[in-house]
Amino acid sequence: MLLDLKIVNAKIATISGIYEGAIGVSKGKIKAIVKNGDVLKAEKQIDAKGKLILPGAIDVHAHIYDPKFVHREDFEHGTLAAIFGGVTTVIIMPLDTHIDNVNILKHYIEVGERESYTDFSIQGGFVKSDNISNVEELAKNGVKAFKMFTCKPYMASDYVFIRMLELTRKLDILITVHAEDEAILEHSIRKALETGRKDPIIHHISRPPLAEKAAIEKLLTYLEYISGNMHLCHITTSYAVKAIEEGKRKGLNISAEVCTHHLLFTYNDAEKWGPYLKMNPPLRSREHVEALWKGLQNGVIDTVTTDHAPGSRDEKEVGWEDIWRAWGGVAGVETLLPIMFTYGFKRNILSLEDIIRLLSFNPAKIFGLQFKGDIKPGLDADLLIVDPGFAKKVKAEDLHYKNPWTPYEGLNLYGWPEVVILRGNVIIENSELIEVKGLGRFIKAANAFSRI
């Protein structure tokens, strides 16, 4: 048969090992993986010249679009940045507009399919007592993960958490949780305000690690009581790692993500970057950062994400004078893979299989993206060609965000893809965009924690 595309002379990196060979692609799917590419007949051929082929990365927590805040980011810029960084699927997270009914979901899908360079899935939320009745219908329409908060401004009551955990069992869905204890936060933020300080560091001090500990321990107790499925967003502390490890040992359906900024920075870095490193949860001490890296190595933490949530420069700059007024969020989707490739793989902290597990395989498994997450016949041909010896310094003006600033400015990073393929479509070749927007599709999620 005549294939659409073949990639020859490649080191094919999969979850189960690295093989030399060729990949054949037909109708957007991986059709064949063979040792000698000569046996494949295809309309188009790409010679990988001995470089790595990785499965496309998946960023499970990206605030790419909110109709009220398109000056911060939008589908066109956010997914263009993603694809240049090797992220072929983003999971859209609500920012402020709640994705809590089918009408707003349809709006997201329509805009997303018109404007995107990557595929995308969508998280619903924020679930509270007034919209929990819409969850079942959203699940029928392909939304299987629902964001909830244990704290303001989108806080759900404890009882809504219990009811949602029951629903996760019934509907094979997942709750994803921003876990900081509201009582501790209310107290600690009030104390921080009373000091009169407005410098960038006070933001990080105002939300203590114990707020995360209290919230996660309670959530895991609920999970143990009800059962069900839970994913913890952007964990930042050794307490969280320990609690999740214990939960997994007990057999709970729990998974967790960590953000690149929490892996690379401590709150001391906020002195240099000021409001550009304001985010929630905040930055922690070196000790917590080390616990997060250990959690990645031993499989307690399942995925690395970016919580991509840029603001405009104006929304950040006001924070030099008064940190309380600055937007809290950081850009990151374009540097996800390069950061993990450099600080994980190149530094021998994580293997290439670990990188694939953290950025592709586990995200697909947890969020029910059945045809994503690895390189094997039958899966979507979402493929990256990466020269492992090529490095480039991060410069904000080279990035593709709507607001091109980055706290990773100046880092020398490996892992930039020179070819990016989305369901068989070559989007980037020779590190240049060769396709137009609009090829990205909404991916309906299958059951949470499903196996590939």
Ligand SMILES: [Zn+2]
């Ligand atoms: Zn977020």
